[in-house]
Amino acid sequence: MNITNIFNSSVGKKFIMAITGMALFLFVVLHMIGNLQVFLGWEELNRYGAFLQGNIELLWPARIGLLVVVLLHIWSAIKLSAENRAARPVGYANYDPTAASYASRTMLMSGLIILAFIIYHLLHFTVQTKAINFTGRDFVKLEDAKGRHDVFAMMILGFQNPLVSAFYIVAMFLLFLHLSHGIQAMFASLGWKSPGYRSLISRFALIGSWAIFLGYISIPIAVLLGYGSGYLNEHGYLKGVLK
Amino acid sequence: MNLTLRVWRQKDANDPGKMVEYPANNIIPDMSFLEMLDVVNEGLIAKGEDPIAFDSDCREGICGTCSLVINGVAHGGQRGTTACQLHMRFFKDGDTITIEPWRARAFPVLKDLVTDRGAFDRIVQAGGFVSVNTGGTPDGNAIPVGKVESDLAMDAAACIGCGACVAACKNASAMLFVSAKVSHLSLLPQGKVEKNQRVLSMVKQMDKEGFGNCTVTGSCEAVCPKEISLNFIARMNREYGMATLKGADIKGRSGD
Structure with missing residues (x-):
């Protein structure tokens, strides 16, 4: 028996779920730190944007790596859920999910909604499909004073739409639910949740998931409260939105 | 009433x-x-x-x-x-x-409220014994066992195999039962020797019986009449991972 056996066994599939979950959690942390540079101003954020897009030899391996991780996470979720359903063909007339948290019972649902959000989010800010940003403006054509892609203006314009921001906040809440259970579960699945670390891991999961939630939603909320509209005025971006 | x-x-x-x-x-x-x-x-x-x-x-x-x-x-x-x-x-x-x-x-x-729990017996058969050769009775204290390990093994051995963990789990997973059986043997020196093949065999049999997977919801731990801790599931996952990494073999003990 060797390592490839993990694709067939129940515990092995949970390893895949946990390892990919951990990779995605790390991505979500780094992505949030990157995004929060919006509060440092357009200069900093656009420099960071240009840096990420600038090195194609690093950009594409990173993107492909992320895609593989996401696909493995989804594959194991589908496989495990299907097995779980099959394991109880006749359900209870009366079932009390004793001690199981709401988050732990709805991982599949929260995951699927997050997936729908990710697809929208990629079309919105990465592919920059004009039809779905609801500003009537082509994000690809935004350029800052130094001739770089104006990520700052794109973020402000994008989040000024209350519906887009609302969907974003709802998705981040589901990510919070998903992580509040997922962070603990990945340590348990990998067997790192020994008694000595149990309370530390629970606290880490709680603080980690709240930090991710608050960090991400601070951006649309700040924009809805007026952050960045002065910058859009200076550059005459708002005129475009009005017409 | x-x-x-x-x-x-x-x-x-x-x-x-x-x-x-x-x-x-x-x-x-x-x-x-x-x-x-x-x-x-x-x-x-x-x-x-x-x-x-x-x-x-x-x-x-x-x-x-x-x-x-x-x-x-x-x-x-x-x-x-x-x-x-x-x-x-x-x-x-x-x-x-x-x-x-x-x-x-x-x-x-x-019939009615009676179920066939033979699946648990087959999981125990798949790896839940220790191959000790018979012979002269060994001295009672010949093999030193730490107090902490002995207590922990006893906690795991308290499992009475009723199956409430499976019944309570939203996924009908048998992980708490299997992890208790795996842990109570692997914690003691007599059982430690064969712990790699045992954990692989028992998990393999568990999968074959058609139980669901663990989502770490904690329902099993909450209903367990012997209050077996969820920590044993993490312990078994760790043992399974180590045994897999080492490339340990089941050696025809899977019940096939």
Whole structure:
């Protein structure tokens, strides 16, 4: 028996779920730190944007790596859920999910909604499909004073739409639910949740998931409260939105 | 006490089964749950009806035979208690009580509330023994065992194999049972020697029996009459991971 056996066994599939979950959690942390540079101003954020897009030899391996991780996470979720359903063909007339948290019972649902959000989010800010940003403006054509892609203006314009921001906040809440259970579960699945670390891991999961939630939603909320509209005025971006 | 019971009735393994309502009158609060069922059954027998079939043996909470899901909770919801040690004072006069069998593909219903839990025996057979050659009796203290390890092994060995963990789990997963069996052997020096092949074999058999997967919800730990800790599941995952990384072999002990 060797390592490839993990694709067939129940515990092995949970390893895949946990390892990919951990990779995605790390991505979500780094992505949030990157995004929060919006509060440092357009200069900093656009420099960071240009840096990420600038090195194609690093950009594409990173993107492909992320895609593989996401696909493995989804594959194991589908496989495990299907097995779980099959394991109880006749359900209870009366079932009390004793001690199981709401988050732990709805991982599949929260995951699927997050997936729908990710697809929208990629079309919105990465592919920059004009039809779905609801500003009537082509994000690809935004350029800052130094001739770089104006990520700052794109973020402000994008989040000024209350519906887009609302969907974003709802998705981040589901990510919070998903992580509040997922962070603990990945340590348990990998067997790192020994008694000595149990309370530390629970606290880490709680603080980690709240930090991710608050960090991400601070951006649309700040924009809805007026952050960045002065910058859009200076550059005459708002005129475009009005017409 | 006068109660209304909603009980799962199923003639045999092929019958689709249904919930049937029975009155349970003149119940003494100090009766155990199973004694209450005995009273109801006596009434049914007197009327010439088929009594409700349910499993029980010691009725002291130590054998793991009784197996009732009461009001949606395996063993009824009193912490660290089997259904046979649950007393009617736990309920209120006039209550309606739902009684169902363990629900899992791996535990097919044989009749009413009785299920076939042979899957657990096959998991234990798949790896749950220690190959010790017979011979002269070894000295009692020849193999030193640490106090902490000995206590932890005893905690795991407290598992009575009732199957409440499977019944309570939203995924009908047997991870708490299997992890308790894996841990109580691997924690002790006599069992440690074969721990790699044992964990691989037992997990393989568990998967073959058609149990679900662990989502770490903690329902199993909450209903376990012996309060087996969720930590054992993490311990088994760790052992399984280490055994897999080392490329350990099952050596035909999987029951195939």
